[in-house]
Amino acid sequence: MKRIMKEFTGGSAFLSILAVIASLLVGGVLIALSNQDVQTTATYLTARPSDFFHALWNAVFGAYDAMFRGAIFNYQAQSSQEMFKPITETLAYATPITMSGLGLAVAFRSGLFNIGATGQIIFGAMFAGWVGIYVDLPWYIHFPLAVLAGIVGGGLFGALVGFLKATTGANEVIVTIMFNYIAALLLGYLLKTPLLQAPGAVNPISPPVKDSAKYVFFLGDQFRVHGGLFAMLIAVVFVWWLLNRSTLGFRFRALGHNPSAAKVAGINIGLTYILVMGISGALSGLAGTSQILGSEQVLTLGVAASYGFDAITVALLGRSNPWGVLFAGLLFGGLRAGAVTMQADQGVPVDIVLVVQSLIVLFIAAPPLVRSIFRVKVSKEAVA
Amino acid sequence: MKQSKRTPIALLLMTIIGAWLFIAAPSGLTTINISTDSDIFKLPDFGVNIALICASALAVQVAGFVGSAYLVLARNRKTPRWVVIAFAAALVIEILVSLFAGKTMTFTSLLQGSLALAVPLIFGSLAGVLSERVGVVNIAIEGQLLAGAFVSALVTSLSHNLLAGLIGALIAGALVAWVLAVFAIKYVVDQIIVGVVLNVLVIGLTNFIFSTLMVSNLPLFDQPDRFPTILIPLLGQIPVLGPVLFNQTLIVYLMYIAVAVVYFALFKTRWGLRVRAVGEYPRAADTVGINVFRTRYLSVMIGGALAGLGGSFFTLGQVGAFGKEMTNGAGYIALAALIFGRWNPIYAAFAALLFGFAENLQYGLAIIGSSVPSEFLLMLPYAMTVVAVAGLVGKVTGPAASGKAYIKS
Incomplete structure (x- = not known):
């Protein structure tokens, strides 16, 4: 495991880019295969190949063009506001993904596999949501308090995993997987009780968060990007400082490199497990606040969406380096935002993002595979 | 001590x-x-x-x-x-x-429902046992189940042949397991990462094909026949046990056989001894001439095939159609059953039955209008697994080399 960790953190950015390209290519193949025009033209491929290649190009280019328009810049839009909306959507998606990804990066660097981002996001959102909904305070106290509550909620839920590992040796992978389900079910239960459910509501849904606890929508209400973006940037700098400049981070990394050596060197292993998981969970809790105090504003069962898994992929793609995580988060935020437009415009299901995302991670995790794929490609072209 | x-x-x-x-x-x-x-x-x-x-x-x-x-x-x-x-x-x-x-507790139907919920869990936990006993952590059970469910529905719908569907499910599960094995064994990628990612990859692929292909013509692509229930004479007429255990579909009978065969193969045969040796101490196994890589590939893929079979129970045994993400976390509960059952096929099967029972109890309680929140019953498998891995009831240790790639030197 440690060897793999080293591979993740010490690998080259070049291979990451190749992995992204390879995954997008595979995604393109899927898009082409599922396209009606491509299927019909393929039936008379030998008679008129040009039709087939035309349809192929249209399908794949159309899809990725729609993705670009949905994620970065919509050159087809009428107003300048519509033109620039996509990039703000990307930032809105990237905010929680990056925050949570940073949390996982801290754990990965310390040699701990935190698969529990989903549960930690849910706990963060529940704590922050409760404060945001039921506490009455002026905004300059209410908002920081709500964010703090989310951080504490995620942090405590994460630290519990570290505590179990420290005291009983429980494997953190199993515990975090199970905790994800426990958190989701607990949220489901609380959304049916007066503690969180909106009065009079039939569905599991909470009342809206009060205005005084919300992140600022600094571009206006028509854009979904919010002040969480700045919290995310602060979190990036914080994690960079923590891992590379602080004593605590040094202990974390020592633990990740070699727990036995770290122990001999006088590091309190148990306490470090708790701190690592606590900070890791706190960052996912922050992602939860971005959801509940920013994008969603009401608590529902889907508050964590698929961000828990996104966070894993982002931490791996960013090789557990805070700046890498930031770039990876922006990339996956873009994929998410673009997929929505792709589905609306081209009828390509958003699920393609899951495929592309998981392929990226597989390719990144196995550099020899990426190398062999691209070597094969080169030699084929050389033959042709 | x-x-x-x-x-x-x-x-x-x-x-x-x-x-x-x-x-x-x-x-x-x-x-x-x-x-x-x-x-x-x-x-x-x-x-x-x-x-x-x-x-x-x-x-x-x-x-x-x-x-x-x-x-x-x-x-x-x-x-x-x-x-x-x-x-x-x-x-x-x-x-x-x-x-x-x-109130009246309809005990027999409570057990029947529990078994139905437990069947895929048991197949899944067998996949986990075979995989982890040989030293490969299998988080991808969920993906193997889902692939089996999807392929069996598609193949049976197209061919109108239930056995073809079962074979398709076996192959689909084995294929997912093969990818897991290749990345874990050949590319030495962390097995947990591959497992988690494979689950999402299978969800993405099946969702994608479902939305693009299947939905376009549901009668053609997603209307498989279902296995009829077979009542075994005499055995099926025993009160309580009969209707629960011996009035079931072919897949359930295959499950009984699979549990017994996996147990026997792992603990009573030479092959099983080799599997366990590779999972405990691959270097020693290699030294005495066991082919570590081949043993790992084979065991992981047999496990995957079984999980695929378990997946077919969702479509060919129960629902009669594939639905997006229909396994709904069963693979993770199977993982829990495997750990709770201490990497033993029979204990794991009983753990899966217990988890199936907990899950089914909420339906039984809903019928009588009980106020007990269903969430807590559903939480039980996960909470019990945490208790188990935390060692509160006896020590739980998996195979020593599970999760560690073997690098031949």
């Missing part, structure tokens, strides 16, 4: 729950209905006195706790396994009877 005090502490906690139930349980009767139409001889419904049950359960628990504490503290010996089992059984019976207070 001093014995751990964890077991007596855990028993004490459960005794407190039992005592609380004894005090808080409603007085009166719970009616239990166990006979079904196909029984040879009908057993009448009978009522049990809740207070009486709770009192006797509490007696068992107090005796168990005192005995365990005495053994551990005074005699420095382990608590026997059967004490823990009797203890837990008493608690379960007590809880069940209290939950259905004043």
Whole structure:
């Protein structure tokens, strides 16, 4: 495991880019295969190949063009506001993904596999949501308090995993997987009780968060990007400082490199497990606040969406380096935002993002595979 | 060596729950209905006195706790396994009877539903056992189940042949397992990462194909036949056990065989010894001439095929159509069952049955209008697994080399 960790953190950015390209290519193949025009033209491929290649190009280019328009810049839009909306959507998606990804990066660097981002996001959102909904305070106290509550909620839920590992040796992978389900079910239960459910509501849904606890929508209400973006940037700098400049981070990394050596060197292993998981969970809790105090504003069962898994992929793609995580988060935020437009415009299901995302991670995790794929490609072209 | 005090502490906690139930349980009767139409001889419904049950359960628990504490503290010996089992059984019976207070518990149908929910879990946990025993952590059970469910529905719909669907499911599960094996063994990628990612990849692929292909023509692509239930003569007419165990589809009968075969193969054959050797200490296995890589590939893929078969139960055994993400986390519960069952196929199967029972109980309670929140019953498998890995009830250790890639030197 440690060897793999080293591979993740010490690998080259070049291979990451190749992995992204390879995954997008595979995604393109899927898009082409599922396209009606491509299927019909393929039936008379030998008679008129040009039709087939035309349809192929249209399908794949159309899809990725729609993705670009949905994620970065919509050159087809009428107003300048519509033109620039996509990039703000990307930032809105990237905010929680990056925050949570940073949390996982801290754990990965310390040699701990935190698969529990989903549960930690849910706990963060529940704590922050409760404060945001039921506490009455002026905004300059209410908002920081709500964010703090989310951080504490995620942090405590994460630290519990570290505590179990420290005291009983429980494997953190199993515990975090199970905790994800426990958190989701607990949220489901609380959304049916007066503690969180909106009065009079039939569905599991909470009342809206009060205005005084919300992140600022600094571009206006028509854009979904919010002040969480700045919290995310602060979190990036914080994690960079923590891992590379602080004593605590040094202990974390020592633990990740070699727990036995770290122990001999006088590091309190148990306490470090708790701190690592606590900070890791706190960052996912922050992602939860971005959801509940920013994008969603009401608590529902889907508050964590698929961000828990996104966070894993982002931490791996960013090789557990805070700046890498930031770039990876922006990339996956873009994929998410673009997929929505792709589905609306081209009828390509958003699920393609899951495929592309998981392929990226597989390719990144196995550099020899990426190398062999691209070597094969080169030699084929050389033959042709 | 001093014995751990964890077991007596855990028993004490459960005794407190039992005592609380004894005090808080409603007085009166719970009616239990166990006979079904196909029984040879009908057993009448009978009522049990809740207070009486709770009192006797509490007696068992107090005796168990005192005995365990005495053994551990005074005699420095382990608590026997059967004490823990009797203890837990008493608690379960007590809880069940209290939950259905004043109502009728249709015991047989409760068990039938539990088995139905447990079938994919059992197949999945067998996949996990075969994979982890040989040293490859299988988080991808969910993906293998889902792939099996998807392919079996597609193949059966197109071919109108149930057996072709089963074979498709076997291949699909094995294929997912093969990818896991390639990345874990050849590319030495962390097995947990591959597992998590494979699950999402399968979800993405099946969702994508479902939305693009299947939805375009549901009767053609997603309307498989279903396996009929086969009533086994005589055995199927035994009260309670008959309708639960022997009036089932082919897939369920295959499951019984699979559990027995996997147990026998792992613990009674030369092949199984090799598998376990590779999972415990691959270098030693390699030294005596066992092909570590081939053994790992084979065992992981057989496991994957079984999980694929389990996936076909969703489509060909139950629903009769594929639906997006229809496995709904069953693979992770199977993982829990595998850990709770200590990497043993038979224990894992019983753990899966227990989890299936907990899941099914919520439906039974919903019918009688119970106010117990279903979420907590659904939480049970996950919470019990955390308790198990935290070592509160005995020590849980997996195969030593599980999760570690083997690099031949």
